Amino acid sequence: MLKAQKIGRMYRIPNFSLTLIREGSYLVDCKTIRSPEDAYKIANMELENSPNEKFLVLLLTTKNTVIGISIVSSGTLNASLVCPREIFQRAILSNAASLICVHNHPSGNPTASNEDITLTKKLAEAGTLLNIPVLDHVIIGDGKYISFKERGLL
Template identity: 50%
Template sequence: MLPSKRVNIVSVKLVKEASMLYKNRRIRSPQDCYELFKEFLGEVDREYFVVMCLDAKNQPTNISIAHIGSLNLSIVHPREVLKTAILSNAASIICCHPHPSGDPTPSQEDIDVTKRLVAAGEIIGVDVLDHIVLGDGCYISMKERGYMEIE
């Protein structure tokens, strides 16, 4: 006979590490996303995959780093990206990552990850509104470019 197994009783919560002031209150365009993500990230030398959670009025509620990659690679899994959205009771999210090369052109992997995130978000009821790729003083909105359509 196997000995008894101890089961831990746990709770899960978000922990606020800091805050920043957002004067526009609502996200109305990819440009608004770019400005907020640029302020949050500053100058980074590797790929950070960042998630902004929004309420039903498109007001940002929090920003979190889902993954920190290397100079040209970030392994992103929908579970890690959507975890903050679930814990925040977010209506939607907007994702962002910089290309340290300065060229914001999305790679095929960027496009594939975005489509996986959209599909996973649909399953759990969290809209993935956009994925912004930052470059040197510029950005690309994957929604505007039509890269978020699921086949």
């Protein structure tokens, strides 16, 4: 970690800039999210064959057009460590108006766990505070998906 260096009676303080780096792209047949199925179709390209749990966010404009996809965490067979800070850092840097969270269950069962529900509530609270709403959380498993919004969990 960089920190201030003392030089005699003066201090040298690091100067930072933040940069969003494009790492690639996805070819999709729709770029505006109108339903959880649209989010599923876009995110499934990254998640469908993953042997481990991955958590990503779809970063959206005010008209729900996807401006970017960011993998927040790539975990183990049945867990992925996710912190609201990493999610909203990406949303702020990309100037997203809102976001949709998506993750997979390699077991094939897209049912939300208690941990999934707790995390989603925490993310929704953070989104409200930052004025970047979490519109949905979609869980993918074995060619199926569940939507927190459709299930009344968000």
